[in-house]
Amino acid sequence: MASPDSFLDMEQRNRLPTLFEVLSRRTLAPVDLFSFYIYMRDQQRSVDYLDFWLDVSQHMSLCRHYVRELRRSVLVATPDMERADNERSSAMLENLENLGDIPLVEAGPSRLHHNEKDRDADHRLSAFLRSEGHISSHSPQNSVGSQQSAQRTPSNDPRPSTGNGNGGDSNSPGHTVGRNDIRASAEKILYTYLLPGSEREIILPETMVSTCINLIEDDGRDDPEVFDPAKDYVFQAMERDAFPGFLQAKALGNLVPLSILARLAFALISFGGGFWGAFYVVLRNKPRHIRCWVILPFVVASYFIISYQYKIDPVMAFIGYSEYTFMNWAPIREPYVRKLLNKRAVVTALIAFLTATALSILFIFVPGTML
CATH class of the missing domain: 1.10.132 (Topoisomerase I; Chain A, domain 4)
Incomplete structure (x- = not known):
């Protein structure tokens, strides 16, 4: 959802919006995300690319919510003596403290439209998820992340936009996000868009697809950086091939x-x-x-x-x-x-x-x- 500052920008913006502003819901009809989705579906015939972008953005949001909740619950509820009780738990708590508060902002291209602060925050987020997954896989009994995930069941976090929602299936109260949600989200993106012959396969460079498959299936990764190259590629493709026609149709005309x-x-x-x-x-x-x-x-x-x-x-x-x-x-x-x-x-x-x-x-x- 757009923030109050975003609506203020709408009033002050004396130009056509950029693709990132449309994707991050900072625009209004007829150049909003809903109109762009319909344009990609009915006229461009390439809505799978937009759905892939939205699903990867949703995956990033799941990761941010998970780490944000984990950090707050651990730092507030864990006594100091319990923190020092286990070396791995202590290491994870230190990582959480160093991570800082995760901003719940709209996910964007990893290299094109992020400032240095956002890029560093996303890198630290992915690094924490990799380290937390490694610790959990080696010591499920002692890991703080595993203890937190064991107290939760996966939560349902549907996409707040057009397209098919890809939040992890869950039944937990309080809209909490478990680590299983993140893994399920990453695998669903892989099986839906990237695997050869998948239901809605999108055309990407072969090396990019094989790297992503290896990272998820062989290395067991599910952090957002796994999808960064594909996400940037899709963004540039939409920006180059679809978005100019969308502006031509919706900002310079009003007919289908x-x-x-x-x-x-x-x-x-x-x-x-x-x-x-x-x-x-x-x-x-x-x-x-x-x-x-x-x-x-x-x-x-x-x-x-x-x-x-x-x-x-x-x-x-x-x-x-x-x-x-x-x-x-x-x-x-x-x-x-x-x-x-x-x-x-x-x-x-x-x-x-x-x-x-x-x-x-x-x-x-x-x-x-x-x-």
Whole structure:
């Protein structure tokens, strides 16, 4: 969920959003994450890449919640004498203290949009999970992490966005996250998107996929850094191939492809009727007050042909609506996008008016011929 600061940025942002701002839910309709998901599903036909990104981000959130809860419960509830009772437990507690408080912010690309502080925090988080998993696998009876996980059952942490939620299946109260949730989440991402022949396999470099498979299956890792190369690759692919078209469709227009084609059909029908009526009144030498009726089909035809050409419905843009699926309209809430669409609506409406006026004047005032 976007923070209050994010909504403040929306009001102050006098530009189109970036892909990371869309993915981190810092934008509003029609350039929000929901609209981008529909665009990837219906127009780009590559929604699996976006789902992979969302699932990896959800995995990062699970890891952060797990370490955050573990740190707080251990540092608050564990007596000092008990901390010193076991060497491995003491080492883990020291790691937790050094880890600091984990910020619950939206996960982003590991190398592209993180500042140094966020990158260091994510690195320390992954390092702790690797060390905690190693300690747990060697001493399940004495490890603090194992003791904490044993007191919990996995929790359900569904994705708070569009797409298929991939939080670990769990039944524990209090929305706690267990280590089993993290492992299940990592394996589900692997089996859903990365393994050759998987249900929703995405195309990634072969070396990247094999490395990820080895880290999870052979090395037993489930920390977020396992997916960083694939996550960055998918982000760059969406940023390069899909996001420009999304902005073109949603920030510079307010129609979906099927609606655009329907407007072309209406325009051609209206032009056919308009020209038929215009030639009829001219060739029959009808008076000008009768010829004025040709204005109607030309207005309709000009409006729809301009809507088709510029992929925008001026009337709907003026009243502040954008089409996200065929004949389903939603209010435009992003301030800069609304201003941009209003400007384009004025221009397209003016072009449509001039086109209809020119055609109407031509057939109203041209000398008639009686055949």
